[in-house]
Amino acid sequence: MALEYFLYTTLYNNTLVDRSDTTFVPLPPDTGQIHIDFLIPNTQPLYYYYASGGTGGTIALNDDATINAYLNATAPPPQPDDPTPVGVFTGYTAVTQTQFTGYSASTLADINTRVFRSGDTMTGSLGTSGNLTAVGAVTGSSLSASVLMTTPILNASTSISAPQITGSTCITSPISCATTRMQAPVVCASTCVISPITIGSSCLCSQGTTGLAGAVTAASTLNVSGVTTLGAQVYTPNINTGGTFNDYTVGWNPLTGEFRTIPTGTGGTTCIYCYAASAGTANNSTTTNASYIDETWTLSEGYYESEFNAVFGNTSANRCAEVSFLVNGNVVGSCNLMKTNAGVVRTTAYITQNGNLSGGTHQVQIVFRQIGGGISQVHYGAMRIQRIGETV
Secondary structure, three states, rough: OOOOOEEEEEEHHEEEEEEEEEOOOOOOEEEEEEEEEOOOOOOOHHHHEEEEEEEHEEEEEOOOOHHHHHHHOOOOOOOOOOOOOOOOOOOOOHHHHHHEEEEEEHHHHHHHHHHHOOOOOOOOOOOOOOOOOOOOOOOOOOOOOOEEEEEOEEEOEEEEEOOOOOOOOOEOOOEEEEEEEEOOOOOOOOOEEEOOEEEEOOOOOOOOEEEEEOOOOOOOOOOEEEEEEEOOOOOOOOOOOOOOOOEEEEEEEEOOEEEEEEEEEOOOOOOOEEEEEEOEEEEEEEOOOOOEEEEEEOOOEEEEEEEEEEEEEOOOOOEEEEEEEEOOEEEEEEEEEEEEOOOEEEEEEEOOOOEEEEEEEEEEEEEEEEOOOOEEEEEEEEEEEEEEEOOO
């Protein structure tokens, strides 16, 4: 035996109605299929069996009540030559007989004309237990109030043109359109079109992932929440940053494809460029380092350029001074001044260094001290750290 596809109807306890070597997808309404290796002779009716457990179950013998119900529902309509079962007409009264005999041939023709004539309005509820099939084109009709069109909706070459849906209609996914066109505008007032939806230039209301094929132009604000995936080229012409050019820097991670805006502040937040300076005068009469500038900056991980400069000296003759630049307590560089017999002597110290820094807080300092006596001084100092690339 080999695996076969068995089609079953959910209207009669998953009773089997057809078999095939290939799948029945797309499935008709109120049906399912099970793919299983189960021997049923070709001469034995399929409705003797049902799909126990549905698609993922097995096949078992059907019960008599279900078989009889299925046969009654699928039996062909009675023909004029068929025998009449005993007792069919025993319940009719003379009044009922009069009502039947009162219809003439012309009356029946008139009823037939009124039911099938075009342009009439059908009120009330229209209930169908099977497929609703339009043999020809259906024009001039409208479905209003609350209409539920459930999944799947399969269209071949049907064109649903605008305007089309009013009221509180809900079209659920998936909507499978072969050559079907949903022509704009699709007006979403209280109508809910649930994703996934792939369409060209229509206006859509989506509650999930929406795929827009081709160029998409948003004449007004396009609000997208959650994670958004963009193409290879992204343009934001005439963007309003709400500040100056130097307020923010955009960083892009090539590994994750993530964009981030990082403010270029002077500390207290994650920066890729930090700067501090002082023009004040500070004195230190000891040989222990004293801080001239001391900052704690929060940096993102990367490769950084560090730059320091200072103007320093010693107020006493024949004495020395030293200024040092530190990152996280580690000396990046130091400069020394040996004084002569002249009065106040000042010189400039400058150091630059590149290196990796981990993400997190970092202490950056300019410190100074005297050597051999006297009073060391710093009159100006500045330091900057700038991210120039990924970690190397």
